Amino acid sequence: MKKCILIINCYVDELRQIVRRRTKVPKPMAPAFLAGMFSTENCDIVLYDELYSGPLENKKLLSPDMLVLTGLNTAFDRMLHITAYAKTINPKVVVVAGGPAVRSLPFFSSKFFDYCLSGDVEDMEPVIEEVLGKKYVSETLSEFSKPIPRYDLVWWMEKMAYLESSRYCFHNCHFCSLTPENMKFQAYETEYIKRQFEVLGKRKYVIFLDNNFGCPNSKILDERFKLMQEMRAKGYYSLFAALVSNEFFNNSKNVENAAKSGAGVLFCGVESFNRDALSSLKKYQNMKIPQVETIKTCLEAGITFLYGLVLDVSERSVEDMEAELDFILNTPEITLPSYISVAIPMLKTPYFYECLSNNKILPNVKLRDLDSTTLTLRPMDPMEKVLEFIKNIQTLKHRKIKVLRHSKQFYQLYKNTLTWQHMAFALHNTPLLCAPKLVTGSGNPFKKKRTHLGPDEALDTFYKPAFPVDYNLRHYFKPTMLTDKTGNISENLAVDLLSN
Ligand code: B12
Ligand code: SF4
Incomplete structure (x- = not known):
């Protein structure tokens, strides 16, 4: 009998x-890889992405035999809500959860x-076997011991198509959630990447979603570029994008190879142009060559x-950060940032523990x-000053004219160097920074008033169940607190976050 699998x-x-x-x-791809773990013959698999489609509340969908959940740390509570819905509809459903949030909080998650x-x-394999039986495990797993992503089921992958050439990263940035995960960087074998291209079919744009497309082993990287050039020549893609770290640009051969392979965009975590800020973030690999030079080198290629x-x-004054924004807006030789984030104490990172020991994390902060x-x-x-600043950077309020001037000057500088497509990728940041809601197609014209202050922010409406849930599952809708009212780690998370 076919089993019904829902992956969210x-x-x-x-x-x-x-x-x-x-x-x-980018769009999340774990569901496509997770779906690849199941037998195509014996399973009916449905994928759902709440980023693309909004909160899932459809009772018909929420009654699979097995529910597989993934999500960032912020989405942990949504994983609980969906579990409560599914268990209310079908108490026999087996819920399997994984991904960043569960990795950070294994003890709390187990409740x-x-x-x-x-x-x-790949950890899905023994679980599928144990719960459903061996015949429900993917027939193709033995080929690479890795799943072939089920792109055919990912209906949220529209113009851009995604693939992966590696897993994890070879840096250990102080603030990055990969650092405490402590997983070894793995570059995929060329044949596995080729297979992903083939399953994707011919696409205009592909994005390598790796944490770090670069690779310390130059032989592997050369082979990957060779494969990409072959696939491009066969029409599998026209332009690609990838996420790399700073040292990728230190080797001119990498930039040359990327250009030859049809690089449309290289995304790199600059984080800051301010050396003190970089040093406090301990992002030392970004301090070797001035970042403006790196960006210019890439654009000129x-x-x-x-x-x-x-x-x-917590480390910088508003004046200092305002000055950095003005520096960027007054430097038309570089692109504008794609996003401006407030630093997050990502769970279990060295930065998190530093913030904790310096009593920096505010009381009543929710995981969300x-x-x-x-x-x-x-x-x-x-x-008050900081909250006003955070509010303003969401749409670069008071700086829109400067943004437009920057974009115009950038265009003048690079119009003969960049093709129209490369220019379009670069200038896309102008509306993205000034009107992010419009550009990312959020589809909700109403503005919700935000305070931007963790302890004070109202919860999202989906914390109220969309339909009645089993009485014993009502606590699944309580927000997971990171800190208590005194600023200490909440009792619920203490085992995961405070014991080594
Ligand atoms: C796509 C993406 C997004 C998308 C969609 C996120 C989503 N899931 O909804 C968007 C653009 C919305 C986003 C936003 C943010 N992101 Co983001 N994002 C990514 C990105 C580039 C790719 C994720 C991906 O699909 N990878 C491919 C899949 C196959 O791998 P994976 O999801 O990492 O899963 C692996 C394991 O976790 C595990 N796994 C995952 N799920 C499951 C489930 C089961 C059952 C099992 C067994 C295993 C498993 O298996 C995979 C490896 O085999 C990653 C970086 C990266 N390259 O991974 C960052 C990353 C996930 N993002 C990150 C961050 C910090 C953010 C932001 C907080 C900050 C910011 N300014 O960008 C925001 C948060 C916004 C919010 N509202 O919460 C961090 C980690 C965050 C965390 N631990 O919570 C990452 C790792 C980047 C980094 N190195 O810092 N992001
Ligand atoms: S280079 Fe990027 S992915 Fe790698 S550890 Fe640093 S922040 Fe994380």
Whole structure:
């Protein structure tokens, strides 16, 4: 008998309202890889992405034999809500949860889900076998000991198609959630990448979703570029994007190879142009060559350079951060950032423990608040001033004219170096920074008033069940608190976060 499998990427939006971010890039791909773990013949698999489609409340969908959940740390509560819905509808459903949130909180998670998996997608194999039987495991797993992603089921992958050439990262940034996960960087074998291209079929744009497309082993990277050039020549893609770290650009051969392979965009975590800020973030690999130089080198090679900014309001004054924004807006030689984040004490990172020991994490912070638009740390400047700053950076209020001027000057500087497509990728950041809601297709025109202060922010409406849930599951709708009213780690999370 066929088994019904529902795989969900759980998501909470920083706007704290019901939105569907149809055009947001990048998109989550764990569901496609998880689906690849199941037999195509013996399973009916449905994938759902709450980022693309909004909160799942459809009772018909929520009654599978096995429910598989993934989600960022912020989405942990959504994983609980969905579990409560599914268990109310079908108490026999088996819920398997994994991904970043479960990895960070294995003990707390074990109170809610039937299976909590802290490893990779392949950890599904013994669970499928135990719960459903061997014949429900994918028939193709033996080929690479990795799943072939089920792109055919990912209906949220529209213009951009995603694949992976590696797993994890070879850096250990102080604030990054990968650092405490302590997983070894793995570059995939060329044949596995080729297979992903083939399953994807011919696409215009592909994005390598790796944490770090670069690779310390130059032989592997050369082979990968060779494969990409072959696949491009066969028409599998026209332009690609990838996430790399700073040292990728130190080797001119990498940039040359990327350009030859059709690099549309290279995304790199610049985090800050301010050396003190970089040093306090301990992002030393970004300090070897001035970042402006790196960005110019990439653009001059005809590749769009994109990046994100991280502003640590607990270490920097508002004036200092304002000055950094003005520096960027007055430097047309570089692209604008794709997003501006407030620093987050990502669970279990060295940065998290540093914040904790310096008593920086605010009281009554919810896990859900770690979304990079909410203040969760004690700021250096007065609270009101900082909150106004955080509010303003969401749409670059008061700086829109400067943004437009920057874009115009950028266009003038690079119009002969970048193709129209590369220019379009670069200039996309202009509306993305000034009107993110419009550009990411959120589809909800109403503005919800936000305070941007963790302890004070109202909960999203989905914390109220959409339909009555089993009495014994009502506590699944309580927000998971990171800190208690005194600023200490909440009792519920103490085992996961405070014991070594
Ligand atoms: C796509 C993406 C997004 C998307 C969608 C996120 C989502 N899931 O809804 C968007 C753009 C919305 C996003 C936003 C943010 N993101 Co983001 N994002 C990514 C990205 C680039 C790819 C994720 C992906 O699909 N990978 C491919 C799949 C196959 O792998 P994976 O999800 O990592 O899963 C692996 C394991 O976790 C495990 N696994 C996952 N799920 C499950 C389930 C089961 C059952 C099992 C067994 C295993 C398993 O298996 C996989 C490996 O085999 C990653 C970086 C990266 N390259 O991974 C960052 C990353 C996940 N994001 C991160 C961060 C910090 C953020 C932000 C907080 C900050 C910011 N400014 O961007 C915001 C949060 C916004 C919010 N509202 O909460 C961090 C980690 C966050 C965390 N631990 O919670 C990452 C790792 C980047 C980094 N290195 O710092 N992000
Ligand atoms: S380079 Fe990026 S992915 Fe790698 S550890 Fe640093 S922040 Fe994380």
